[in-house]
Amino acid sequence: MATTELPRPALPEAHHEEPGGIVDYLTTVDHKKIGILYIFTAFGIFLAGGVLALVVRWELAQPGLQAMGENTYNQVFTMHGTLMIFLFAAQVSTGLANYLIPLQIGAADVAFPRANAMSYWLYLFGSLIVFSSFFVAGGPAAVAWTAYPPLSTEYFQGTGMDLWIIGLSVVGIAGILGAVNLVTTIFRMRMPGMTMFRLPLFCWGVLVNQLLILFAFPPLTVAFVLLFMERNFGARFFDVAAGGNQVLYQHVFWFFGHPEVYIIILPIFGIISEVIPVFSRKPLFGYRAMVFAFFGIAALSFGVWAHHMFTTGVVYLPYFSIMSLLIAVPTGIKVFNWIGTMWRGSITFSTAMLMALGFILVFVNGGITGVMIASPPIDFAVNDTYFIVSHFHYIMVGGLLFGMFAGFYFWFPKFTGKLLSERLGRWQFWLFLVGFNLTFFPQYLVGLDGMPRRIADYQIERWTSANLASTVGAFLTGVSVLLFLWNFVVSMRRGAPAGDDPWEGNSLEWVTTSPPPHHNFHELPEVHSERPAFDRRHPPSFPGEGADTDPERDPDRG
């Protein structure tokens, strides 16, 4: 990388009104406020998606159709998946990234503050378009979040589907724009001394995640445009009667769809890699291996898409199988390095740390079943059953949500200057852990027993008890989310003051005030390692100790 300093983009004009006013948020180009907007919007969508999940669980608590007809059920689970995957999961980390990346690299803002604001507003706008489909005749799309044609083209009429396509395309474009911005920020806006190999792991996670967005969202947008043309302008890309090809859609969709999983989880890996060292009072074990593992996962993730198509009978199984199995290796490195970080550490069980530990346990579970279904014969048995639903919720709910809450508990003090209640946090954690496993572990079992996903009703009596348990667990999980909201409300009003650095953090955000000033820093320490805040608290007693002066570790600026 060149060492020439690019001229910094013009900083946003100073705002004179009290920070936090509505007008201020509507017009802001400050990365912190945009980050907050992202987080609030994504979390609101998560709550909506969560309510839909509870509706699904309510219906499935017992055999028979009690609460709704099949059409409504299909709409509810489709929109649950849609809101969660497209509008919540990737965006909540984008929000955290927006807030934290400039702080962690010692910059005053992101590279393109205005484009940043634009990607947020496009995201909100696209999401509103998707939500508007609830209010049109025929209601929202009922084609599953994967929207396979010809079901989503020829066989599903209704504006709801078109709004779904348009809204998600807009959100996709917002994502690409946001990715350009964040990637440029990380490459170009680092303060002197902040070399690539001194970046906090959260920055690495976000960097790789945003690079994946850059490669994966364009094909998705293409797939959506093709769908839209087929629905509205008589194109026949996927229509076999006209020489089109249905499987082509599956390929393009999953070429996006699999990396999407890593788009969702990589920033979470980053969060965990920040939280564990701080609460173990040790540096991250194997920093470089962790970075290479990110890239290993990212590279492999583009070579495995057809493991979602093993049962089509028209893909070359061994290739996609071995690639998928191999992802376990870099993922395993991460898990072992986290354990290595805790080993011989000095561990504090704050809520953030508990959430991180919960993350490891459930994520390993989801990862292991992922290895199972990377084996085509096993996938023949469990594909499209509740085994899959359980597997990906162990990653998405278990992994993503535990990681997200770890991040919230960890950085809330930085965002607000106040601490979240640890007592409520512990309650939330245990309720979440129990509720989550009660929801999804039984789904492994009914899935193995053959219960298909995406069905409004099941005829087999022996599936009832597992489904009932799952529903009870889902409501417990819901209570745990409510506890978090409660915690948020009371802590905003009368949370204990946090100070600038309540956890003895490692990265630069902990050296500035809580919340940080408009331009982020009044003063910045010198950066000699990947833990500048730590180095400031524990100045090396002789040159070379603690601080990282190895010239080999300084490839960008050396």
Add this chain to the structure above:
Amino acid sequence: MQPSRRAPARWLAVTALVLAAAGCTPESVTEQGQAIYNLYSLFLYIAAVVFVVVSGLVIWSVIRYRRRNDELPTQTHGNNRLELIWTAIPTVIVLVLFVFTIQAQNKVLDSPGEADVNVTATAFQWSWRFTYEGTGAEVVGGPETIPELVVPVGQRVRVKLVSVDVVHSFYVPQTLFKRQAIPGVTNEFDLTFERTGLFHGQCTQFCGLQHTDMVFRVRVVTQGEYQSWLAETTRRGAARQPGT
């Protein structure tokens, strides 16, 4: 201190048992599915061991190394040899799993020579048609009737799977096998049932409004029963099976 050291071990043993006892698929009723069952069991045992080891390490380390005082622990940054080991071990494990995968897959997808029975299964919104090649026998399901695929035990049944509208999927849980029915694609696979009985089957690829109801049954009968059923059904032309 003593009891809290013991607790994780007991907890792990219980988890292992629960996993081993609860995480099994039902045994398969076809020869091909048996290979899947065996492969699944192998994966499950290895998975259980990995899960127990990893969560054991996590739980052990957080209990053993919880904060006791303000002393800063030794600041280790890594250990190349250790990291190499925990890169190598998973690599070896997945390569071994891959070898077993390929072996099982070859058994499952093997379709040597001519089959004994050839059936075309046509998926449509929202039921199935089973056409017995070369006999004129046909079974069609509808909103009120659950179609039954009748096949002889111990014989190789070759299913040609097609769809006339959207993507569906042919799934009989007790065969541990499914395959998508894709417009424009003809998928072929063999099933050799090893015991008689009536088995539940269902579409597993979401296919629109009544996906939930797109069920069917497989009735595996003896050779003799099959012959007379076939003759009877052929005589009646397209027969609608009464729901059982």
